[in-house]
Structure formats: structure tokens, C-alpha cells
Amino acid sequence: MTDALAAASAEPxxxxxxxxxxxxxxxxxxxxxxxxxxxxxKRGEWVAVVGQSGSGKSTLMNILGCLDTPSGGxxxxxxxxxxxxxxxxxxxxxxxxxxxxxxxxxxxxxATALANVELPLVYRGMPRRERRExxxxxxxxxxxxxxxHHRPNELxxxxxxxxxxxxxxxxxxxxxxxxxxxxxxxxxxxxxIMRLFGELHARGHTIVLVTHEPRLAARxxxxxxxxxGRVIADGPGxxxxxxxxxxxxxx
Amino acid sequence: MRRAARRAFAxxxxxxxMSFGTLAAHRLRSSLTTLGIVIGVxxxxxxxxxxxxxNQSVAAQVxxxxxxxxxxxxxxxxxxxxxxxxxxxxxxxxKLELExxxxxxxxxxxxxxxxxxxxxxTREGREAENVQVNGTNAQYMLTGGGTLREGxxxxxxxxxxxxxxxxxxxxxxxxxxxxxxxxxxxxxxxKLAGRRFDVVGVLDRRGRLLxxxxxxxxxxxxxxxxxxxxxxxRSIAIAVxxxxxxxxxxxxxxxxxxxRVRAVAPEKPDDFNLNRQDQFVKVYExxxxxxxxxxxxxxxxxxxxxxxxxxxxxxxxxxxxxxxxxxxxxxxARRRTILMQFLVESSIVAALGGAIGTAxxxxxxxxxxxxxxxxxxxxxxxxxxxxGFSGAVGLVFGSWPAWRAANLDPVEALRWE
Numbered sequence: 188m189t190d191a192l193a194a195a196s197a198e199p200x201x202x203x204x205x206x207x208x209x210x211x212x213x214x215x216x217x218x219x220x221x222x223x224x225x226x227x228x229k230r231g232e233w234v235a236v237v238g239q240s241g242s243g244k245s246t247l248m249n250i251l252g253c254l255d256t257p258s259g260g261x262x263x264x265x266x267x268x269x270x271x272x273x274x275x276x277x278x279x280x281x282x283x284x285x286x287x288x289x290x291x292x293x294x295x296x297x298a299t300a301l302a303n304v305e306l307p308l309v310y311r312g313m314p315r316r317e318r319r320e321x322x323x324x325x326x327x328x329x330x331x332x333x334x335x336h337h338r339p340n341e342l343x344x345x346x347x348x349x350x351x352x353x354x355x356x357x358x359x360x361x362x363x364x365x366x367x368x369x370x371x372x373x374x375x376x377x378x379x380i381m382r383l384f385g386e387l388h389a390r391g392h393t394i395v396l397v398t399h400e401p402r403l404a405a406r407x408x409x410x411x412x413x414x415x416g417r418v419i420a421d422g423p424g425x426x427x428x429x430x431x432x433x434x435x436x437x438x
Numbered sequence: 439m440r441r442a443a444r445r446a447f448a449x450x451x452x453x454x455x456m457s458f459g460t461l462a463a464h465r466l467r468s469s470l471t472t473l474g475i476v477i478g479v480x481x482x483x484x485x486x487x488x489x490x491x492x493n494q495s496v497a498a499q500v501x502x503x504x505x506x507x508x509x510x511x512x513x514x515x516x517x518x519x520x521x522x523x524x525x526x527x528x529x530x531x532x533k534l535e536l537e538x539x540x541x542x543x544x545x546x547x548x549x550x551x552x553x554x555x556x557x558x559x560t561r562e563g564r565e566a567e568n569v570q571v572n573g574t575n576a577q578y579m580l581t582g583g584g585t586l587r588e589g590x591x592x593x594x595x596x597x598x599x600x601x602x603x604x605x606x607x608x609x610x611x612x613x614x615x616x617x618x619x620x621x622x623x624x625x626x627x628x629k630l631a632g633r634r635f636d637v638v639g640v641l642d643r644r645g646r647l648l649x650x651x652x653x654x655x656x657x658x659x660x661x662x663x664x665x666x667x668x669x670x671x672r673s674i675a676i677a678v679x680x681x682x683x684x685x686x687x688x689x690x691x692x693x694x695x696x697x698r699v700r701a702v703a704p705e706k707p708d709d710f711n712l713n714r715q716d717q718f719v720k721v722y723e724x725x726x727x728x729x730x731x732x733x734x735x736x737x738x739x740x741x742x743x744x745x746x747x748x749x750x751x752x753x754x755x756x757x758x759x760x761x762x763x764x765x766x767x768x769x770x771a772r773r774r775t776i777l778m779q780f781l782v783e784s785s786i787v788a789a790l791g792g793a794i795g796t797a798x799x800x801x802x803x804x805x806x807x808x809x810x811x812x813x814x815x816x817x818x819x820x821x822x823x824x825x826g827f828s829g830a831v832g833l834v835f836g837s838w839p840a841w842r843a844a845n846l847d848p849v850e851a852l853r854w855e
Contacts (some may be wrong), residue, residue: 249849252768254767254768254848254849254852255849274772274773275772275773275774278767278770278771278772278773279770279772281767281768281769281770282769282770283770287768287769289852293761293764293765293768293852294765295762295765297459297460297463298459306452306766306769307769307770309448309449309452310445310449310766310769310770310771310772310775311445311770312441312442312444312445312446312447312448313444313448314444315448354769
């Protein structure tokens with residue numbers, strides 16, 4: 188355990204944010220969606236970002252996913268600065284480093300499960316045959332071997348989210364970024380997806396799970412709580428998940 | 439570098455696949471969208487095919503006049519300006535000029551007088567009305583006057599002796615001697631202006647000039663005989679043939695001979711015209727050029743209307759697929775990937791419309807050619823024009839919607855409901 192910790196600290200952080208701010212102009216007024224957020228995430232961690240709606244967690248997710256750029260501060264992936272990169276460079280960074288899982292699945296409706304999973308590899312310029320093989324492997328890995336040629340409307344919600352997870356993993360990205368992945372699923376199916384994340388974590392994937400549910404954050408080894416654009420807690424999931432929750436609910 | 443090329447290829451292939459998928463999913467919408475393009479391209483292709491067909495048949499017919507022949511005449515063949523009144527006091531061209539050219543021209547390979555009148559030719563109760571009666575000599579055939587179907591042409595002796603010999607045009611022969619076999623017409627007698635003429639030959643069929651004036655409703659007499667019937671007061675034309683490449687030299691030579699014979703003072707302009715068959719073609723082409731212009735104008739306007747239709751439907755398509763665009767951007771599509779995807783789609787819609795329009799236009803042209811005396815020529819250039827134009831319309835009118843798609847903010851696009 189101590190050896191592992193030592194090795195981990197010797198390795199540079201996978202993600203590093205430093206004094207991150209993101210300011211929106213809404214009707215001539217400045218809104219600070221993020222206000223000086225700093226933390227680092229190491230390879231193989233499973234971190235929940237938890238907070239009420241409006242706490243800035245969606246903004247943080249967009250910046251971590253290289254979909255949006257910060258107004259101030261630094262963001263580094265594997266030691267390389269992200270801010271100041273061109274739009275094309277950000278697109279290339281997304282296809283290499285980030286795998287997205289969305290609350291609403293965001294599968295292309297007219298494409299089969301296989302074609303959906305292949306899509307990120309198209310944007311990497313991978314040859315067709317290799318693309319096909321890797322997409323099949325990814326679908327097998329999430330337990331959908333028998334559903335590869337189905338379209339999203341022929342799949343259940345849980346199966347759709349599994350396709351989305353396969354699509355996120357197929358390019359072997361550094362980071363799996365999941366935004367309320369169980370939000371549109373019933374409790375049992377949500378539980379299935381959480382177990383899938385647990386397995387992926389056990390296999391060494393780095394996962395950031397953005398959620399407003401303390402129950403889910405409590406299952407992650409580490410959680411970061413945001414409130415009004417600031418980090419108010421960062422620690423083991425079980426502890427951070429419950430901080431401040433009853434008070435806010437009862438208020 | 440290879441990776442970039444492969445990526446571009448993979449993205450293009452993906453764009454094509456997606457485009458056909460979208461078109462298939464919205465068949466009705468796609469076909470309505472292309473309708474404007476279909477109609478525009480159809481119009482242009484049909485008119486271009488018909489005009490080109492006319493041009494070719496006219497060029498073919500006019501060339502039977504003789505490509506290396508100068509026609510000396512009192513007036514120009516064709517005059518678009520209203521200047522004929524200025525020329526009406528010109529002296530006639532007569533036997534004097536004919537003999538001078540026959541005597542002095544070194545470049546001429548054949549010289550034939552062409553004199554014209556109208557008359558009725560009869561035979562045993564049959565008659566051919568309003569026939570063009572043409573007085574000429576034995577060299578008529580060498581100056582582009584057609585070819586013989588049977589018998590012989592007028593001989594020098596027919597001219598010298600002003601014999602009552604006649605060569606019939608194909609229409610006249612068919613009208614006066616219906617159903618007669620080859621050779622049976624030769625030696626028969628016909629009547630013209632109350633005189634009897636011996637048929638010595640029949641011309642091959644030549645068709646209609648500009649698709650209208652028959653060149654077969656004609657009879658040919660020795661011009662000496664012609665002058666006895668119709669008088670020698672009318673101006674004649676003189677057809678002078680030469681060798682290929684000698685046209686300009688011949689014209690210069692003829693100008694010198696004619697000015698001398700007609701005693702034109704050095705400071706005065708020519709009081710005669712040297713005409714060529716290609717003048718007909720030029721006038722004709724200037725007329726069809728205007729028709730071309732109108733057709734292209736109509737076509738361009740229709741294509742613009744069609745293009746606006748495409749732009750409209752592409753804007754709808756971009757709007758509907760905002761989330762898809764967001765997803766693609768999140769998965770690593772660059773702006774230009776999205777741009778290309780929508781450009782490919784609008785070009786395919788337009789080019790499909792262009793292909794259908796081309797097919798319909800060619801069909802219309804063929805129908806016109808079958809049902810009317812007009813000809814239609816289908817050239818690869820017309821097809822290339824139709825397809826190229828419509829594809830370009832797709833690119834031009836698709837570029838704004840595609841640009842909008844490419845510049846969507848991925849965060850906004852993903853959140854779009």
C-alpha cells in the first residue's frame with residue numbers, strides 16, 4: 188500500500204487543474220461558474236464530482252472534457268497544457284484522451300451499435316478492419332456481443348448506456364468522463380451501470396463521475412464536492428458525499 | 439501524413455454513408471428539395487440539345503453550298519442592318535462580269551451563273567407549283583449545287599445552243615413522275631412557261647435549308663435558255679469555286695476583276711458583294727446564340743431557386759441534428775469534418791437532382807426530335823454542364839448551413855433539446 192502510494196506520487200498527475208475559473212456573461216452580468224478550482228487526479232483513480240445543480244460541476248466537466256476552455260487558471264493532461272490550444276487540437280485531444288458517457292446516451296439514432304462505437308475511431312483515421320475489430324471487442328467487454336447490429340431504438344436504456352460506455356472506451360482514452368450516467372435509468376439498471384464502472388476501475392481505467400446524487404458519490408473511492416464554483420470538500424467518497432446535504436435539503 | 443490522409447478518406451467515406459442514410463430516411467423531403475434543380479437542369483439540357491441539333495443540321499446543309507465557293511452578287515446574302523435601300527441603285531451583275539471572270543480569273547476552278555425565277559412545271563395534267571427555276575451552266579455542280587441521282591447534268595452545248603434541256607430537283611421529279619423507276623424519267627418532256635423541255639437528269643435530295651426552305655423544289659435550265667424565257671434584265675449571281683486555302687486570294691482577285699469591269703473609281707467603295715456560305719452560319723448562330731442566352735438565363739434562375747430550396751432544407755437538417763453535431767464534436771470531429779459532412783450532403787442532393795434533370799432533359803429533347811422536324815444532338819458537354827452546374831449549386835448554397843453546423847458550440851449543441 189505504501190509502495191503503491193509512493194509510486195503513484197512519483198508519477199505526475201494524469202489531470203491537473205489549478206485556480207481554474209470560468210466566467211459567463213449573462214445579461215451583462217458576470218457569472219462565476221467556476222471560481223478558483225484546484226485538484227489533481229492520478230492514473231487509475233475513480234473520482235466523483237458532486238454538487239447541487241448550479242454548483243459548476245457541468246462547467247467543470249466540459250472543461251475536463253476539452254469541450255470548453257477556462258477563463259483563467261491552468262488545465263494539464265499528462266503534463267501538457269490544454270488552454271491556448273486551437274479548436275482542431277482540442278478535437279484531436281478529445282478523440283485521444285477523453286471518453287464521454289452522457290446522461291441521455293447521445294447515440295446516433297440511425298447507426299447500429301457497432302457503427303456508433305466505431306465513430307471515434309473514424310476521427311482517428313484508423314483503418315476500417317481494425318476499427319471494426321476494436322468496436323466488436325469493446326461491445327463484448329460491456330456484455331453486448333449479441334446486440335451489435337441493433338439500432339438504439341431496438342435497445343433498452345441500460346443497453347444503450349452500455350453502447351455509450353463501449354464507445355467511450357473503444358479508443359482506449361486516458362480518462363472516462365461520465366455525466367450523470369444513471370440519471371435516465373431505473374434504479375436496477377443504474378446499479379448495473381455502476382457495477383460496470385466498478386469493474387472498469389478495477390481494470391485500471393481512470394474515471395470521473397459527475398453526479399448530484401450523494402448515494403453514487405459515496406461509492407467512489409474519492410469525491411470532490413463543488414458549491415458555487417468552489418471546491419468545498421475533497422476526500423474519500425463516503426465522507427464527502429454526506430457533507431452539508433441534510434442541511435441544504437432541510438433549509 | 440499517411441495517417442492524416444487515411445483520416446480524411448475515412449471521414450469522407452463516413453460523410454457519404456451518412457448523407458445517403460439521411461437522404462434515404464427523408465425520401466419525400468429530399469425529392470421535393472431537388473425538384474427545383476431537376477426542372478432547371480431539365481430545361482437547360484433540353485434547350486441546349488435542341489439548339490445544338492439545329493446548329494449541326496444547319497451547318498451540314500449550308501456546307502452543301504460549297505465550302506470553297508465565293509458567290510458574286512449585287513447584294514449581300516444576309517444583311518441584318520436596314521441598309522438595303524442604300525444598295526438598291528447598284529448596277530446589275532450581268533453576263534459581262536461572268537465572262538470577265540471566266541476569262542481573267544486564274545484561281546477559279548469553276549464558274550457558274552445563278553439566276554432565279556419562280557414558275558409552274560407541268561406534265562400531262564400533273565403540276566408542280568411555285569418551283570424555283572434556276573438558270574446556270576455545266577459547272578454548276580462544281581460550285582456546290584448538289585449531286586445527280588440519275589441522267590446527266592446540263593452540258594456546255596446545252597448552254598451554247600440555248601437548248602430546252604432541264605434537270606429536275608427531287609421534289610419536282612417525284613411530283614410529276616410519281617412511282618416511276620430509276621431512269622424512266624430521263625427523256626420525258628415537261629412544260630414550263632408554255633414551252634416543252636426535255637428532262638436530262640434528276641438531282642439527289644438535299645433537304646431543307648434551315649429546316650424550312652426546300653432545296654428540292656427546283657429545276658435547272660441552261661442560263662441562255664433561262665434568259666430567253668425570263669429576259670436578260672435581271673441581275674445574276676456568279677458562283678466561283680477555288681481550291682481549299684485560296685478563298686482570300688480568290689476574293690482579292692475577283693474584287694480586282696469586278697472593279698475593273700464595272701469601272702469603279704478608285705475612291706469609291708465596291709458596288710457588289712462577295713458572299714460565302716459561312717455567312718449564313720454566322721447569322722444563324724447569332725440567332726440561336728440569343729436563344730441559348732435565354733435558355734441559360736432561365737436555367738440559372740431556376741437553379742438559384744432550387745439552390746435556395748437546398749439551403750433551406752439544409753438549415754432545417756442542421757437544426758434537427760444539432761445534438762448529433764455535438765456528439766460528433768465530442769468524439770473528436772473537427773470543424774472541417776462537420777463542414778465537409780454537410781457539404782457532401784447538399785452536393786449529393788443537388789447532383790442527384792442534376793442527374794435526374796439531365797435524364798429528363800435528354801428525354802424531352804429526344805421526344806421533340808421525334809415529334810417535330812427539329813433535330814436534337816446530345817453532347818457530353820451538355821451533360822457535364824448540367825451535372826457540374828447542379829453540383830456547384832449544392833456546394834454554394836450548402837456552404838452557409840454547413841458553416842453554421844461547423845461553428846456550433848459543442849457544449850450548447852450537446853445540451854440542445
